[in-house]
Amino acid sequence: MEISEPELLRATSPRRVLRGFGRVLRLDLALGQKHWEKWSRPTRQIGQFWSHSWQADPWAKVLLLFLVCNGMPAIVVGTLAALAASFLCGFGILPGYLHTPWNHPELVVEQGPWSLASGCVSSLLVLLLLRSGRSVFLDRICIHQSDEHLKGLAIMNMGGLLKNSESLLVMWDSTYAERLWCVFELAAYLKSHEDSSCKLMVRPVLLGPLTLITFFVVTLRSCILVAGFPVVSKDVLAGLSAVAALLAVCALQVQKLRGYNRSMEALQHQLSSFSFAQTKSYCCSANHKDDNGAPFRCDREILLECITLWFGSVESFEQCVQSKVSASLLSGLGSHALPYSWILAASSPFLWAAADSAASLFRCGEWRIGLPYLLNGLAWWLAATPALFVVCGLVSHRLRARADRQCVDLLKSIVGAVFIIILALLAAAAQQACFTLVDDELHAALAFSGGMTLLAGITWRKCKPS
Numbered sequence: 001m002e003i004s005e006p007e008l009l010r011a012t013s014p015r016r017v018l019r020g021f022g023r024v025l026r027l028d029l030a031l032g033q034k035h036w037e038k039w040s041r042p043t044r045q046i047g048q049f050w051s052h053s054w055q056a057d058p059w060a061k062v063l064l065l066f067l068v069c070n071g072m073p074a075i076v077v078g079t080l081a082a083l084a085a086s087f088l089c090g091f092g093i094l095p096g097y098l099h100t101p102w103n104h105p106e107l108v109v110e111q112g113p114w115s116l117a118s119g120c121v122s123s124l125l126v127l128l129l130l131r132s133g134r135s136v137f138l139d140r141i142c143i144h145q146s147d148e149h150l151k152g153l154a155i156m157n158m159g160g161l162l163k164n165s166e167s168l169l170v171m172w173d174s175t176y177a178e179r180l181w182c183v184f185e186l187a188a189y190l191k192s193h194e195d196s197s198c199k200l201m202v203r204p205v206l207l208g209p210l211t212l213i214t215f216f217v218v219t220l221r222s223c224i225l226v227a228g229f230p231v232v233s234k235d236v237l238a239g240l241s242a243v244a245a246l247l248a249v250c251a252l253q254v255q256k257l258r259g260y261n262r263s264m265e266a267l268q269h270q271l272s273s274f275s276f277a278q279t280k281s282y283c284c285s286a287n288h289k290d291d292n293g294a295p296f297r298c299d300r301e302i303l304l305e306c307i308t309l310w311f312g313s314v315e316s317f318e319q320c321v322q323s324k325v326s327a328s329l330l331s332g333l334g335s336h337a338l339p340y341s342w343i344l345a346a347s348s349p350f351l352w353a354a355a356d357s358a359a360s361l362f363r364c365g366e367w368r369i370g371l372p373y374l375l376n377g378l379a380w381w382l383a384a385t386p387a388l389f390v391v392c393g394l395v396s397h398r399l400r401a402r403a404d405r406q407c408v409d410l411l412k413s414i415v416g417a418v419f420i421i422i423l424a425l426l427a428a429a430a431q432q433a434c435f436t437l438v439d440d441e442l443h444a445a446l447a448f449s450g451g452m453t454l455l456a457g458i459t460w461r462k463c464k465p466s
């Protein structure tokens with residue numbers, strides 16, 4: 001697994017890959033530019049090797065890469081901007097509108113949407129505009145696409161390329177385990193890092209759209225809170241349209257999660273019965289002829305040579321995929337569709353909206369009411385939302401089977417979404433009950449936060465789709 005020519009070890013940067021909203025990942029090679037290799041440069045070590053299936057939804061992959069590369073800085077900057085805005089609001093520097101706080105109809109305070117707005121705007125700007133300088137490997141850019149000789153050499157050296165990669169990012173989708181190239185890359189990475197540290201990151205492609213949908217659901221819910229119509233009170237029409245919008249995005253989320261659960265089921269089956277002969281590759285589907293009808297060599301022949309060289313035989317390779325690769329992929333995917341840190345990032349608008357509410361109360365000196373508001377926001381952010389997400393995962397798993405008729409299938413997702421919204425309303429009712437039953441608001445907020453933390457801990461550990 002050594003590189004025969006140092007020139008073949010090339011890397012690019014996420015900035016190049018994500019240019020033009022990931023044009024390199026979205027364009028059909030036959031229609032687009034063929035000289036992407038100009039965007040790569042020779043290197044001595046690849047930071048992260050990006051492994052993906054060309055059959056996966058390209059927009060979902062682009063969204064996922066934006067989040068993997070810029071997600072954390074986006075949330076950190078968004079939260080800092082939201083805190084700065086809430087300080088400015090709390091000290092009366094930013095203007096606000098008159099608002100009656102939840103649970104205190106006798107009070108009228110001056111509140112602004114500054115924290116929520118600045119958090120959302122700054123995090124989205126960082127997400128889209130930050131350009132990471134790390135070195136990554138993407139096949140279309142780092143392997144010559146128009147020179148068949150160089151392309152063949154790079155394929156022969158794939159083991160060396162993977163051996164010289166510090167980590168591997170698997171962008172998993174339902175086609176990943178049936179593509180020969182994808183399985184080969186993962187197996188070769190694990191093989192080449194048997195004696196060194198193996199940094200494998202498996203992220204479902206679906207995580208990109210799912211995280212953004214969650215972010216918008218939470219933002220919408222936070223807007224409803226900040227604007228001051230909890231569900232249906234003063235303004236029935238505004239309340240109802242907000243609930244309808246929430247239901248629509250929530251149903252979309254359940255729909256996506258149901259698809260994810262079906263893919264996970266298929267993956268376990270694919271890996272347990274993996275065979276080299278049944279895998280698919282682009283070269284064979286194109287009949288080994290390029291766009292001009294000129295013949296090119298089958299990748300399977302080259303890969304077969306590499307497999308025999310590194311794994312001993314095709315049977316050993318298949319055995320490695322059925323055991324080691326399967327275990328790494330499934331443990332990398334985890335029990336929950338969204339990792340806890342991703343849920344926290346996606347539900348940050350809850351925290352930003354709570355900072356708005358607290359700032360409006362701090363502004364008029366109501367510290368004893370403002371502090372419980374902030375605690376409630378933290379409880380929704382750190383505990384209630386992750387717990388709701390776990391239940392959402394379970395409901396989607398239960399409803400995963402696709403219905404024959406599209407309208408029935410959609411109805412299943414709507415039913416799931418209604419169930420989740422009812423649970424969210426129950427959590428809101430529990431919060432209300434704590435504040436009604438306990439006289440001291442700080443104690444009431446502590447009771448609600450403690451209860452939610454306990455509930456989240458139990459659901460996160462115990463409730464896993466089987």
Ligand SMILES: [Zn+2]
Nearest residue numbers: 283284298299
């Ligand atoms: Zn072929």
